[in-house]
Amino acid sequence: MRALVRSSEILHGTLLALGLVCPLALFFHKTLSFENTDIVALFSSPAIYNATLNSLLLSLLTALFSTILAFVFSWILWRYDWSPRLVRALSITMKTPYLLPPFFFAMGWIALAAPSVGYLRALYPDLPSIYGMSGTVFVMTLWSLAFAMIQLQVFFSQFPGHLEDAAILCGASPLQTFFRITTPLARPQLVSCFLLVSVSSLAAFGVPAMLASPDRAYVLTTRIYQSIKSDQNFSQAGWLSLLLLVITIVLLLLQRLVMKGRHAAALVSGKASRPAVLRPSFHAKSAMALICFFAVIASVLPCAALVLQSFLRDRSDVTSISLEKYIYVFSQIPDGWIALSNSLLTASVGTIIATFLGLVTAYGMARLHLRSSSWMIEAWNIGFALPGTIIALSLLVFYAGSITDTLWILGFGYLIKYGAFSARTLSPALSALSKELEEAAWMNGASPRQAFLKIVVPLLKPAIAAALLLAWVPMLSELTISVLLVGVGTETLGALIYRLQEYADPGAAAVLAVVVALATLILNGALRRVSKGSFGI
Amino acid sequence: MKYLVSLVALFSLFVGCTKKEQGPTIWIYASFYNHVVQEYDAKLKAKFPNVNFRWYQSGSENIAAKVNSELLSGKTQADLILTADLFWYEDLKAKGVLLKYPSPATSSLAPQFRDPEFAWAVSRVPAMVIAYHSDVYGDAQAPKSFSDLVQPQFKNKVAMGSPLESGTTFTTVAQLSRKLGWDFFKKLRANGAISAGGNSAVMAKIETKERPVGIVLLENIIATRRKNPKIKWVFPKEGIVSVPSPIAITSTTSNPELAKQVYDYFFSKEGQEVLLKGDHHGIFADAPAPEGAPDLTKLLAISLPWNSTILHEVHRERDNIKKQFTSIMLE
Numbered sequence: 001m002r003a004l005v006r007s008s009e010i011l012h013g014t015l016l017a018l019g020l021v022c023p024l025a026l027f028f029h030k031t032l033s034f035e036n037t038d039i040v041a042l043f044s045s046p047a048i049y050n051a052t053l054n055s056l057l058l059s060l061l062t063a064l065f066s067t068i069l070a071f072v073f074s075w076i077l078w079r080y081d082w083s084p085r086l087v088r089a090l091s092i093t094m095k096t097p098y099l100l101p102p103f104f105f106a107m108g109w110i111a112l113a114a115p116s117v118g119y120l121r122a123l124y125p126d127l128p129s130i131y132g133m134s135g136t137v138f139v140m141t142l143w144s145l146a147f148a149m150i151q152l153q154v155f156f157s158q159f160p161g162h163l164e165d166a167a168i169l170c171g172a173s174p175l176q177t178f179f180r181i182t183t184p185l186a187r188p189q190l191v192s193c194f195l196l197v198s199v200s201s202l203a204a205f206g207v208p209a210m211l212a213s214p215d216r217a218y219v220l221t222t223r224i225y226q227s228i229k230s231d232q233n234f235s236q237a238g239w240l241s242l243l244l245l246v247i248t249i250v251l252l253l254l255q256r257l258v259m260k261g262r263h264a265a266a267l268v269s270g271k272a273s274r275p276a277v278l279r280p281s282f283h284a285k286s287a288m289a290l291i292c293f294f295a296v297i298a299s300v301l302p303c304a305a306l307v308l309q310s311f312l313r314d315r316s317d318v319t320s321i322s323l324e325k326y327i328y329v330f331s332q333i334p335d336g337w338i339a340l341s342n343s344l345l346t347a348s349v350g351t352i353i354a355t356f357l358g359l360v361t362a363y364g365m366a367r368l369h370l371r372s373s374s375w376m377i378e379a380w381n382i383g384f385a386l387p388g389t390i391i392a393l394s395l396l397v398f399y400a401g402s403i404t405d406t407l408w409i410l411g412f413g414y415l416i417k418y419g420a421f422s423a424r425t426l427s428p429a430l431s432a433l434s435k436e437l438e439e440a441a442w443m444n445g446a447s448p449r450q451a452f453l454k455i456v457v458p459l460l461k462p463a464i465a466a467a468l469l470l471a472w473v474p475m476l477s478e479l480t481i482s483v484l485l486v487g488v489g490t491e492t493l494g495a496l497i498y499r500l501q502e503y504a505d506p507g508a509a510a511v512l513a514v515v516v517a518l519a520t521l522i523l524n525g526a527l528r529r530v531s532k533g534s535f536g537i
Numbered sequence: 538m539k540y541l542v543s544l545v546a547l548f549s550l551f552v553g554c555t556k557k558e559q560g561p562t563i564w565i566y567a568s569f570y571n572h573v574v575q576e577y578d579a580k581l582k583a584k585f586p587n588v589n590f591r592w593y594q595s596g597s598e599n600i601a602a603k604v605n606s607e608l609l610s611g612k613t614q615a616d617l618i619l620t621a622d623l624f625w626y627e628d629l630k631a632k633g634v635l636l637k638y639p640s641p642a643t644s645s646l647a648p649q650f651r652d653p654e655f656a657w658a659v660s661r662v663p664a665m666v667i668a669y670h671s672d673v674y675g676d677a678q679a680p681k682s683f684s685d686l687v688q689p690q691f692k693n694k695v696a697m698g699s700p701l702e703s704g705t706t707f708t709t710v711a712q713l714s715r716k717l718g719w720d721f722f723k724k725l726r727a728n729g730a731i732s733a734g735g736n737s738a739v740m741a742k743i744e745t746k747e748r749p750v751g752i753v754l755l756e757n758i759i760a761t762r763r764k765n766p767k768i769k770w771v772f773p774k775e776g777i778v779s780v781p782s783p784i785a786i787t788s789t790t791s792n793p794e795l796a797k798q799v800y801d802y803f804f805s806k807e808g809q810e811v812l813l814k815g816d817h818h819g820i821f822a823d824a825p826a827p828e829g830a831p832d833l834t835k836l837l838a839i840s841l842p843w844n845s846t847i848l849h850e851v852h853r854e855r856d857n858i859k860k861q862f863t864s865i866m867l868e
Contacts, residue, residue, distance in 0.1 A: 047868060115693075117745040214733050216867055229602050230701040230859075314765065316745040333571055335594070405607075405614065488564065488593040488603070488614055503596060503702065503735045 001448035005364040009372055012357045016379050019395070019412040027394035031238030042239055048223065052243065054133055054212065055202055055219040059251075062140040063198035067190055069141075070148030073291050075178060078156045079164070080284050081277040091149075093295040098146035099520050101477050101494065102139070103206025104513045107501055108302025109139050110210065111309045111510070117316060119305060132215035136208050142298040143207075144197045151193040155186055174278055188258050195255035199248055203387035205480040206498065220244045221389050221480070228393075228484060241390045252385050303517065310510040329511045335491045336512065343493040346407050347475035350414045351422075354471045355464060358422025359430075363452065366430045367438075377423045384420035388480030391416055396484065405487030413481040418474050422467040429463035430456070462531035469527050477516045561792050562589040563799055566604065567619040568597040568704060568782075570737070573815035580811060584802060588795065596735045597622040597704025608634065612789040616796045619803070621663060621782040622704030624711070627852040629785070630656040636786040638797055642804035649844050650781055650820060657783040660803045662818045664755040664836055665709045665778040667771045668740070673749035680750060682774035683713060686725060693729035696739045696748035700862055703735040705754055708780040710862050711851045712841045716775055722865045732866045743768060756816040759827050772839055779840035 042048060073094070077087050097105060112120045113130035120127055129135065159182070167177040183190075205221040213222055220240055227237035280288065313320040329336050357376075364373030383391070391413050396404060403409045433456065441451035457464070479494035486495040493516055501509035567574060574592050581590050593603065597620035607613040613634070618626075629635050635656040643651050643658040650659035667686070669679045673694075680686055686695050698706035713721060731748065740757045742748040744765060755777075758770045784803050786796045802808045809819035816827040818836060826832040831839075851858065 114745075114747055117747040214731060226701075228606075229599065232602060232605055314744070315741065332575060335571075488566075489591060499595070502733075503738055505737060506741060 008360040023394035023398035059202040062201040066144035102143040106210040111305040339496040351472040354419040362426040380420040383416040392484035421470040425467040616790040657785040659781040670749040695730040697752040759816040776841040
């Protein structure tokens with residue numbers, strides 16, 4: 001078994017070297033050695049200053065709003081005696097956006113609240129325009145709410161509920177226990193969640209490109225894209241990427257500092273250690289109504305708008321329901337099938353490789369206590385934390401003229417960015433699995449490899465399925481990396497949807513988004529059923 | 538789980554076992570719409586049955602960015618390029634990227650529509666006009682000229698494409714900045730006009746009344762009017778902007794003789810008829826005009842002037858025009 005782990009580590013190390021370490025090293029070297037770049041002029045230009053400010057605003061405000069809302073909502077759902085069906089339905093509805101790329105929600109909100117023509121304008125003509133930085137923060141907050149709720153899920157599953165009970169017995173009101181007991185205890189997780197959401201929002205490309213750019217507001221990622229696609233200024237793109245990277249590293253270091261000595265969050269459900277639940281008061285019921293409202297506007301409304309838009313022959317007439325756009329997309333857009341096939345192939349192969357490496361590396365770390373396995377997982381976490389724009393740029397620079405315009409470069413990018421999902425899901429699941437089962441197999445004459453294949457792998461089936469899903473879903477409709485790396489004949493779903501939405505036909509973009517979303521939700525539902533609710537959203 | 542893995546393995550096997558292409562491949566980078574590409578693809582496959590035609594379809598400026606980045610690594614994959622930014626072809630010619638081919642098919646073209654050294658020739662002439670939604674503006678209230686678009690009644694109502702993405706929009710910006718000056722764009726910006734995407738994106742905004750007035754290609758309006766006759770066009774008083782859109786063979790093509798035959802095909806009667814189906818004006822004056830549009834001779838008569846001096850002046854100023862437009866309209 002040790003030999004299998006070692007050989008997969010060699011493969012893993014090679015992948016990391018060719019996909020992350022070498023490209024990043026060359027990228028830094030090239031950027032720092034551009035001679036004709038006036039760095040002072042670049043960083044003192046109002047355009048770059050505004051983009052940096054907008055990036056920071058987007059990142060910090062999104063993180064602040066979504067962390068606070070997620071914490072309050074999670075506490076209300078956890079603390080009071082609600083119908084389990086309602087809690088389950090709300091929890092699933094609010095976390096579902098995490099399964100879909102944020103730019104799908106930007107597309108949904110454009111359909112809902114675009115100036116003059118948004119579907120909601122018939123009801124609320126004075127609704128503010130969705131375009132601009134405020135609209136971008138709004139949509140990113142609603143999407144990140146799901147991310148934040150998943151991050152905080154572990155906290156509430158491990159929280160010692162008897163502390164709240166003790167406070168209530170001493171005469172404190174539920175609200176007092178929330179502010180004096182739960183919040184102080186949750187502070188490190190809250191700060192960690194805030195920083196993780198801010199890193200994710202800082203790297204966002206699709207939502208600011210669709211909502212902020214039309215209002216002439218740019219963030220660093222959209223400026224980098226513009227530098228490459230419109231200005232063909234690789235030097236400027238490189239320096240802006242470095243700035244983005246520095247901000248990301250600062251945020252991640254802060255997160256590490258806050259979480260030092262604490263266990264990282266894992267996407268695995270556990271048994272809750274709840275306090276005695278309270279009967280909902282009027283205020284709690286009002287708060288619950290607010291949560292239901294948020295669930296509707298965060299998940300249901302934008303998805304419904306996308307579905308409606310995909311069935312409209314004429315976008316300005318909500319009664320013009322037809323299948324015209326579906327027929328058009330699948331019979332007349334040659335890129336549609338190519339993109340579907342490319343995305344399925346890269347996502348599927350990338351997922352299988354990531355899951356295999358994740359499983360073997362997690363085994364190496366949890367069972368064989370190999371330091372090299374921990375390093376591999378750590379390197380993958382770095383890849384996950386890096387903004388997609390930087391991964392794409394460094395791969396472009398490193399592989400210029402060789403595998404650019406092939407699916408290999410996209411596969412590399414996806415593996416580096418999303419490979420961590422597999423190891424992150426499989427490590428806690430493997431650690432939770434008692435070693436005695438394997439030892440019993442050894443005592444009965446099985447080799448370590450046989451014990452791994454016949455005991456560990458079958459017991460980890462739900463976790464492996466979860467790892468496959470969690471890595472496959474973001475790869476399938478990835479945008480930030482794809483938009484920079486797709487070439488001739490290597491169009492992917494994310495890049496095609498973005499191009500159709502921005503350049504040609506928003507209705508056709510909605511059709512593809514609906515198809516991808518449907519496939520993702522069906523797979524997630526199947527996973528929940530197979531794992532009896534332990535995995536999936 | 539078993540089924541999931543089997544499904545993924547089956548799919549990988551399917552993709553891995555896909556039949557490999559036989560015969561030579563011709564890559565065509567084109568800024569045509571999907572339906573035009575499909576029409577050309579079918580006709581070309583019928584005409585050249587042993588050739589694999591592969592298309593890269595995007596906005597002219599996106600194709601320019603793509604080719605430029607490919608050239609950084611040595612050569613472009615394209616065998617033929619058909620976009621709407623003639624000024625960029627001058628760049629490519631200067632870099633030696635275009636194959637000089639004195640095609641007999643282009644010998645009858647007017648001198649301003651073909652390169653004197655045969656590096657490119659114009660195969661179609663899109664026309665940029667003003668479109669409006671007649672539900673929002675009656676014929677009397679509709680703008681009559683480009684200058685009208687800066688009037689208060691059109692505040693926050695006007696959309697145009699982005700010259701950073703669309704070649705026809707770049708030519709329009711170049712021509713209007715010469716005719717009306719950059720002040721026109723400053724006033725347009727002050728009047729809340731937006732510039733984003735390509736002509737389809739502008740047309741979608743007009744159709745949904747998000748922006749009921751737009752500077753857009755005549756071919757988009759003709760196509761839209763078939764399903765929505767409420768969209769109307771105006772030929773601006775200053776003159777419409779005709780956008781000579783060329784075709785060229787790259788010097789790095791691995792099949793020069795085949796590429797020349799395909800090049801000639803685009804100027805053949807059949808090749809030009811495909812353009813008509815896409816509501817484009819072909820380059821030959823005797824060809825019929827798209828539905829409801831004036832023929833090419835009349836179209837050119839009401840267009841802003843076009844000659845080789847303008848071509849070379851705009852070519853020299855290409856980057857500055859983009860920068861100037863960006864600073865006025867996009868920042």
